[in-house]
Amino acid sequence: MLRYDFALREKGQPLYEFLYECLKEDIQRGRLKAHTKLPSKRELARDNGVSVKTVMNAYDQLLVEGYLVSREKSGYFVAGVEAVPKYHPERAEHPQIYVEDNWFADFTANNAVYEKFPFSMWRKVMRQVLTEYDLELVQRAHFLGVKELREAIADYLYRSRRMIVSPECIVIGASIEYLYGRLIQILPRDAVYGVENPGYKKIPRIYEEYSLNWEYLDMNDQGISIESLTKSQVSVVHVSPEHHYPLGTVMSVARRQELLNWAARETERYIIEDDYDGEFRYYSRPIAPLQVMDRNHRIIYMNTFSKTLAPAIRISYMILPEKLMIRYINRANFYSNTASSCEQYALAKFIREGYFERHLSRMKKYYRIQGERLIRNIKQSVLLPAVKVLGGECGTHLLVKVDTSMTDTEIKWAAKQQNLQISCLSEFCSEVKPDYQHVLVLNYSDLDEAAMKEAIRRLGNIFIDW
Amino acid sequence: MLRYDFALREKGQPLYEFLYECLKEDIQRGRLKAHTKLPSKRELARDNGVSVKTVMNAYDQLLVEGYLVSREKSGYFVAGVEAVPKYHPERAEHPQIYVEDNWFADFTANNAVYEKFPFSMWRKVMRQVLTEYDLELVQRAHFLGVKELREAIADYLYRSRRMIVSPECIVIGASIEYLYGRLIQILPRDAVYGVENPGYKKIPRIYEEYSLNWEYLDMNDQGISIESLTKSQVSVVHVSPEHHYPLGTVMSVARRQELLNWAARETERYIIEDDYDGEFRYYSRPIAPLQVMDRNHRIIYMNTFSKTLAPAIRISYMILPEKLMIRYINRANFYSNTASSCEQYALAKFIREGYFERHLSRMKKYYRIQGERLIRNIKQSVLLPAVKVLGGECGTHLLVKVDTSMTDTEIKWAAKQQNLQISCLSEFCSEVKPDYQHVLVLNYSDLDEAAMKEAIRRLGNIFIDW
Numbered sequence: 064m065l066r067y068d069f070a071l072r073e074k075g076q077p078l079y080e081f082l083y084e085c086l087k088e089d090i091q092r093g094r095l096k097a098h099t100k101l102p103s104k105r106e107l108a109r110d111n112g113v114s115v116k117t118v119m120n121a122y123d124q125l126l127v128e129g130y131l132v133s134r135e136k137s138g139y140f141v142a143g144v145e146a147v148p149k150y151h152p153e154r155a156e157h158p159q160i161y162v163e164d165n166w167f168a169d170f171t172a173n174n175a176v177y178e179k180f181p182f183s184m185w186r187k188v189m190r191q192v193l194t195e196y197d198l199e200l201v202q203r204a205h206f207l208g209v210k211e212l213r214e215a216i217a218d219y220l221y222r223s224r225r226m227i228v229s230p231e232c233i234v235i236g237a238s239i240e241y242l243y244g245r246l247i248q249i250l251p252r253d254a255v256y257g258v259e260n261p262g263y264k265k266i267p268r269i270y271e272e273y274s275l276n277w278e279y280l281d282m283n284d285q286g287i288s289i290e291s292l293t294k295s296q297v298s299v300v301h302v303s304p305e306h307h308y309p310l311g312t313v314m315s316v317a318r319r320q321e322l323l324n325w326a327a328r329e330t331e332r333y334i335i336e337d338d339y340d341g342e343f344r345y346y347s348r349p350i351a352p353l354q355v356m357d358r359n360h361r362i363i364y365m366n367t368f369s370k371t372l373a374p375a376i377r378i379s380y381m382i383l384p385e386k387l388m389i390r391y392i393n394r395a396n397f398y399s400n401t402a403s404s405c406e407q408y409a410l411a412k413f414i415r416e417g418y419f420e421r422h423l424s425r426m427k428k429y430y431r432i433q434g435e436r437l438i439r440n441i442k443q444s445v446l447l448p449a450v451k452v453l454g455g456e457c458g459t460h461l462l463v464k465v466d467t468s469m470t471d472t473e474i475k476w477a478a479k480q481q482n483l484q485i486s487c488l489s490e491f492c493s494e495v496k497p498d499y500q501h502v503l504v505l506n507y508s509d510l511d512e513a514a515m516k517e518a519i520r521r522l523g524n525i526f527i528d529w
Numbered sequence: 530m531l532r533y534d535f536a537l538r539e540k541g542q543p544l545y546e547f548l549y550e551c552l553k554e555d556i557q558r559g560r561l562k563a564h565t566k567l568p569s570k571r572e573l574a575r576d577n578g579v580s581v582k583t584v585m586n587a588y589d590q591l592l593v594e595g596y597l598v599s600r601e602k603s604g605y606f607v608a609g610v611e612a613v614p615k616y617h618p619e620r621a622e623h624p625q626i627y628v629e630d631n632w633f634a635d636f637t638a639n640n641a642v643y644e645k646f647p648f649s650m651w652r653k654v655m656r657q658v659l660t661e662y663d664l665e666l667v668q669r670a671h672f673l674g675v676k677e678l679r680e681a682i683a684d685y686l687y688r689s690r691r692m693i694v695s696p697e698c699i700v701i702g703a704s705i706e707y708l709y710g711r712l713i714q715i716l717p718r719d720a721v722y723g724v725e726n727p728g729y730k731k732i733p734r735i736y737e738e739y740s741l742n743w744e745y746l747d748m749n750d751q752g753i754s755i756e757s758l759t760k761s762q763v764s765v766v767h768v769s770p771e772h773h774y775p776l777g778t779v780m781s782v783a784r785r786q787e788l789l790n791w792a793a794r795e796t797e798r799y800i801i802e803d804d805y806d807g808e809f810r811y812y813s814r815p816i817a818p819l820q821v822m823d824r825n826h827r828i829i830y831m832n833t834f835s836k837t838l839a840p841a842i843r844i845s846y847m848i849l850p851e852k853l854m855i856r857y858i859n860r861a862n863f864y865s866n867t868a869s870s871c872e873q874y875a876l877a878k879f880i881r882e883g884y885f886e887r888h889l890s891r892m893k894k895y896y897r898i899q900g901e902r903l904i905r906n907i908k909q910s911v912l913l914p915a916v917k918v919l920g921g922e923c924g925t926h927l928l929v930k931v932d933t934s935m936t937d938t939e940i941k942w943a944a945k946q947q948n949l950q951i952s953c954l955s956e957f958c959s960e961v962k963p964d965y966q967h968v969l970v971l972n973y974s975d976l977d978e979a980a981m982k983e984a985i986r987r988l989g990n991i992f993i994d995w
Contacts (some may be wrong), residue, residue, distance in 0.1 A: 275929025315595025
């Protein structure tokens with residue numbers, strides 16, 4: 064006879080659920096062996112003082128989960144289930160697998176400065192979107208991204224960069240890396256990717272993750288080396304012509320034309336134009352992107368609001384030439400758009416109502432002054448053996464050539480002792496050339512104004528303590 | 530002498546910008562030839578009645594962009610730039626590349642029903658987050674996702690599914706597909722992926738996109754066939770044990786144990802548990818996920834709020850065993866989290882305050898009734914030759930076996946004439962077995978209540994018109 068003590072039942076727990084748990088545990092622990100016939104519903108109900116309906120519900124759950132099998136006209140049997148060790152229902156402990164660093168100053172971070180974020184305006188448009196929109200906030204968005212936003216971006220790009228872009232050729236995504244992943248799917252499988260050397264380290268990492276073929280291409284003072292490009296097998300080249308990272312080079316018009324001509328020579332050659340901080344040019348107008356000069360539909364233009372607005376706003380975009388757009392539509396429209404609809408509508412409003420460009424011009428002023436202040440601090444530092452400072456006219460990083468007998472590894476290690484994180488130019492290169500040695504790359508976009516003096520003092524200490 | 534008509538300047542355009550545009554155009558059109566020496570700043574300023582500063586700004590911009598080169602002590606020269614055809618600054622037209630379908634009823638859509646979305650509660654928590662949070666809304670979120678949300682999910686999974694999960698092992702992402710892409714990077718490169726056959730079509734498509742090796746594995750009435758699995762080369766298998774799509778099978782406990790045993794036999798074998806609609810089980814308790822039975826850390830559990838809440842809320846998650854979590858942290862922490870921070874905080878609040886589970890129980894009731902209503906409509910239809918209806922106890926789709934001489938392709942084509950989009954079970958299979966023929970797969974989660982009768986009438990028409 065199977066009898067359970069219903070007094071042990073948790074407060075509020077349904078009778079059938081308690082019975083189900085008891086039976087399941089007996090089966091799991093092997094107390095009810097495989098192929099054992101269970102009592103009939105009526106019998107079990109009577110023995111336990113519960114209704115037949117209660118037993119029926121418990122048996123049904125056990126049937127669905129496969130603990131029981133039912134054989135027509137002969138009743139219920141325990142299924143062939145192995146006994147499992149006892150289950151501990153405590154909440155799992157939290158292993159501290161990941162420990163976040165806490166630097167006094169992190170010169171490798173490329174974040175926007177949070178304090179300057181236009182909170183009141185952003186909150187205002189977010190609240191408006193929450194009030195004014197309804198189904199749009201829950202329905203699956205257009206797989207390319209919210210139409211209003213694509214239109215606002217197209218208008219903005221025309222106003223600010225003289226780019227002529229159809230909203231139908233813009234793909235919105237939650238990050239540049241994500242869009243990169245989607246882009247790779249519509250480029251030829253046998254494409255060989257070209258990476259600027261030195262260059263942004265994430266790019267070859269992405270190619271590695273996708274098991275793609277890629278090559279390093281040299282840089283010279285006009286931009287990517289065409290000689291290096293033509294000697295390579297590369298068919299898709301990644302460049303940052305408006306402001307190279309970390310060298311700061313602006314690709315010359317002549318080099319731009321050579322690059323476009325190179326692409327035009329074969330049908331499946333493309334140029335990925337990464338305009339990651341082209342908006343932040345301080346002493347001259349923003350430089351017209353390569354995309355503007357492209358007559359052969361070879362430019363894939365990429366940009367992100369995570370840099371211009373805030374890293375938490377996960378909205379990036381790429382602009383595809385029509386040929387690739389058609390491929391994208393055919394292949395990728397089974398993917399949902401990854402960016403939040405609510406934030407896409409908010410951003411569209413934010414751009415349309417002029418807040419975005421107002422924010423940009425405020426940030427340009429702020430970053431310019433921050434850059435000037437940092438350069439001043441570096442030049443005034445008695446400890447820092449800075450022989451040359453490059454940058455400050457665009458973006459939010461400087462290159463500082465230092466005169467030292469330390470290796471770059473030693474510099475980084477010593478910086479760590481000062482609770483500073485820095486990179487050296489040599490880390491952005493495939494092999495170390497003498498010119499690229501002893502050059503600090505200092506990102507200052509989220510460097511606290513107050514902390515700057517102290518950060519530079521500590522930076523100086525690196526060299527004095529040696 | 531170079532002289533420009535400054536009266537042509539656009540309203541509000543700075544003088545230097547106009548001058549820059551004129552010079553650039555002259556260089557681009559070839560009116561100013563390569564290597565021509567330009568007038569000195571003073572000269573050009575005098576000839577055009579502008580300040581030297583204006584000319585300097587224009588020259589500087591042209592220098593940065595590479596239209597001019599400056600040679601020390603000899604002045605400014607036109608760079609070797611090819612002439613480009615005239616630039617048309619009209620806004621690009623919008624080619625209608627992508628045309629959206631407009632079905633009377635789309636039985637292939639797997640969207641949540643929008644009208645049932647708890648707007649007032651969601652708006653409330655979103656507004657609270659906008660008011661209460663500050664820097665959190667702009668700072669780069671933790672790369673695994675917002676901590677509050679990971680904690681809320683861990684608690685919810687324990688309450689509702691008896692899963693014991695550390696928030697440190699949860700990875701938040703903007704979509705299941707995105708997380709899949711990340712997951713693949715931490716599984717062995719030579720892994721062979723197993724796909725249920727029949728099964729969810731997106732899965733092999735994702736493997737194809739990543740050029741991975743994959744195999745189909747047979748299904749039988751207890752779940753994935755272990756025989757088929759052991760005969761294959763598969764090392765990572767994708768299953769939906771709580772509710773198979775589209776068959777509706779619940780994997781039996783015995784099969785679950787066999788599957789876990791299979792995984793335990795080699796160190797790099799894993800099971801991806803896709804619990805896409807396990808929350809929607811109507812007549813019995815939700816079935817405990819495989820993850821609960823896993824003693825060997827082989828289960829990767831995946832779920833999404835895009836299905837339970839709304840497709841526009843781009844928050845999905847995966848739970849990794851510790852070994853994979855460590856790999857994830859080492860490889861993927863250079864990726865920013867893709868989900869919106871604001872929505873992650875809002876969702877954490879939404880779960881914590883009980884709105885999510887309240888919404889789920891309302892939806893369960895609604896979907897259950899919708900399913901019953903659809904089954905009733907199908908059974909009452911005089912035209913529809915339905916011989917068997919499967920489903921309704923879980924999820925939001927039914928299988929309807931029809932007795933017809935039409936092929937499945939003809940059924941789909943005829944449905945299209947009725948402005949209905951449907952799938953047939955045979956589309957979810959690698960090869961067509963007789964059992965899997967003439968079975969309609971009807972997703973009804975976003976089927977309008979009012980339209981249901983008419984949709985079934987039209988579905989009947991398919992067979993009568995033939």
